[in-house]
């Protein structure tokens with residue numbers, strides 16, 4: 001309730017769509033001789049003579065990390081030993097699920113004991129255990145790898161439980177270490193949070209949970225999460241993941257994080273709507289209280305889960321990503337409010353992607369930011385302090401300082417990779433720091449002494465060369481955290497918490513030679529400024545680097561076979577281990593419709609098709625190619641019919657909170673609900689010419705329902721399962737309260753004739769409803785009055801009131817889950833006295849075409 005019941009169903013259609021649309025980068029192709037084997041290095045049984053186990057070693061890896069000293073020499077064998085073992089599965093209970101306490105009880109009281117027999121020698125003593133550092137026993141570590149869960153018959157019940165609950169959205173499979181960064185962000189319900197590189201969305205889900213946790217049923221928090229990812233397909237994966245959260249407080253965007261738009265309203269723009277809406281937005285710029293900067297990385301912290309990384313690993317991976325990571329992090333800081341916090345994290349162990357990036361952020365921001373000391377937080381989490389010294393390796397050579405870099409490699413191996421961050425090339429560090437100067441032959445770029453003072457460390461502020469001539473960072477990088485696999489039998493992660501204390505200092509503009517360079521033109525985001533635009537506005541510094549600057553990091557990367565560096569959580573979904581990842585990308589679905597019915601909204605509010613050359617052309621030529629517009633839904637006739645039909649109380653505001661992805665009101669199929677915070681951001685976005693490329697927004701609340709009896713239903717929009725928990729406390733009509741037995745029968749038989757309900761009064765009330773969608777609430781107590789109180793534990797489902805029967809409009813899997821939960825609750829509460837009375841003429845099974853509507857399964861597949 002409130003934050004969502006977590007019961008977004010998915011259909012077979014969706015699953016198929018997802019599989020077709022996304023390459024499984026984590027699974028080896030069948031043609032790969034090693035594709036059959038797995039994390040256990042299990043034996044081959046002579047089946048395939050070409051079969052090779054994953055090599056869980058790589059000499060370059062050993063040499064690199066031994067030299068970097070991420071563990072002491074005494075620890076090396078333990079570190080490598082654990083790194084070569086398969087990763088034990090971990091998962092998190094969705095704290096905003098209606099059943100989170102039931103699930104936690106089941107784990108504590110059932111599975112913890114029943115699985116114990118499967119623990120073998122050499123394993124940890126417990127089969128499953130709560131992660132000691134995660135609040136309220138909501139995150140769990142299992143002693144079994146995914147392979148064991150799949151193959152061991154005795155674990156089948158547990159495996160089925162994980163699959164079902166994951167599919168329903170009550171739990172999320174996630175690497176334990178990946179759960180850490182959101183905990184350090186210290187998010188509150190009213191925070192605006194930006195998740196810069198968010199897909200596949202496991203941390204976004206956590207952030208949303210935190211935001212929703214304190215909200216009352218039917219109330220929305222004041223905060224929101226903007227989840228961004230560069231990769232549109234991974235954005236779709238994220239949309240699917242977070243759909244289970246049933247939230248109206250999420251916007252999904254598709255930008256290069258380093259170019260994330262600032263959406264700053266100019267002073268004279270306050271009335272510019274762009275789409276003819278009355279703007280009420282109370283915000284004039286999109287700044288955030290919290291930023292999660294979980295950047296793309298080499299991913300060697302996930303070796304246990306993705307052992308193919310052993311084969312692909314090389315030093316170029318980290319070197320090649322360093323500059324991009326700096327750019328993304330700097331953009332994150334610039335979008336942060338003063339007083340806000342940013343967490344920078346990677347699933348890499350490499351100091352070039354970690355400490356070097358953090359040092360560079362501190363360097364560029366001067367005293368405006370501070371690396372937070374969080375050593376007293378989460379005391380049960382085993383972690384190590386960040387490094388203060390490290391080296392750079394390039395082309396087989398160890399480099400202690402940028403002065404050792406050959407002049408041919410200065411574009412790839414940049415000063416900020418070194419502990420001092422110091423350049424010895426005669427150019428200033430600033431050139432690199434803002435990704436400005438190195439392509440310029442003429443370095444007369446205006447980096448004045450003044451700016452140097454602002455940005456560069458004085459010789460003794462950052463640089464100390466020790467006797468061995470090794471550079472040592474002067475920043476307190478020991479406040480960063482590195483979690484290693486053998487610390488708590490998991491993966492590796494790096495985390496740094498940064499506080500923004502003051503506005504960022506002014507930064508020099510981009511050198512002219514680069515502005516004129518072809519590389520400056522942005523390919524993917526044509527609306528963005530194509531030059532390094534640096535402006536200080538109140539408390540924010542906006543830095544929009546050029547597309548061309550990306551060339552620099554790609555140069556180093558090109559020498560390496562870049563592996564997929566986004567392993568976090570993705571494998572679980574993609575490998576279908578827990579029931580598979582079904583995906584119906586909202587945007588792509590919308591796109592299909594859009595070609596027929598919609599048109600892009602031009603930035604200036606023009607909708608004149610003639611002017612723009614027709615709908616189809618608008619779609620192609622629109623501001624955000626291939627993405628349907630987001631428009632406020634303002635058809636008062638439809639809104640009023642919905643409001644009247646369901647008797648929605650005035651205290652639940654509809655006007656201004658409904659959006660669609662379709663300009664044509666006559667063909668709107670889905671209406672989404674947005675929170676006040678999201679509404680404010682959307683209005684701001686219209687005012688600034690739709691800088692945000694929005695892939696998904698809000699919560700699907702109403703869906704057009706067609707049925708053979710449709711013409712008799714006074715309202716053609718049904719309430720979607722995702723939207724029901726939010727709107728439930730505000731519905732006064734088309735709502736019924738069922739006894740436990742009738743509720744169970746509905747879930748079991750899917751459709752029941754009015755005369756067959758055990759409670760005849762309920763059957764009569766059901767038959768008296770208006771034809772169309774209705775809501776059936778499970779009565780708390782069979783003796784309670786029929787009009788019950790709605791609270792966080794209320795269970796409700798959408799149904800269809802037909803001529804002769806009531807039919808559930810919930811997916812089969814959601815029915816199964818609800819039934820199981822009810823049975824467990826009944827057992828727990830020892831309600832064995834409830835008599836099972838079989839309605840006389842019911843037959844179990846799916847009900848086709850009852851009362852002119854289709855099988856309930858299909859209701860959720862209408863996307």
Ligand SMILES: C[S@@+](CC[C@H](N)C(=O)[O-])C[C@H]1O[C@@H](n2cnc3c(N)ncnc32)[C@H](O)[C@@H]1O
Pocket residue numbers: 178196197198199200201202203204228229230231234255256257258294295296297565566567568569
């Ligand atoms: C480590 S993964 C993020 C995992 C995610 N935070 C989670 O918890 O599920 C990095 C993500 O960054 C995205 N990415 C790569 N380059 C990017 C860029 N320039 N801007 C935004 N996202 C980017 C990738 O598509 C990938 O989804």
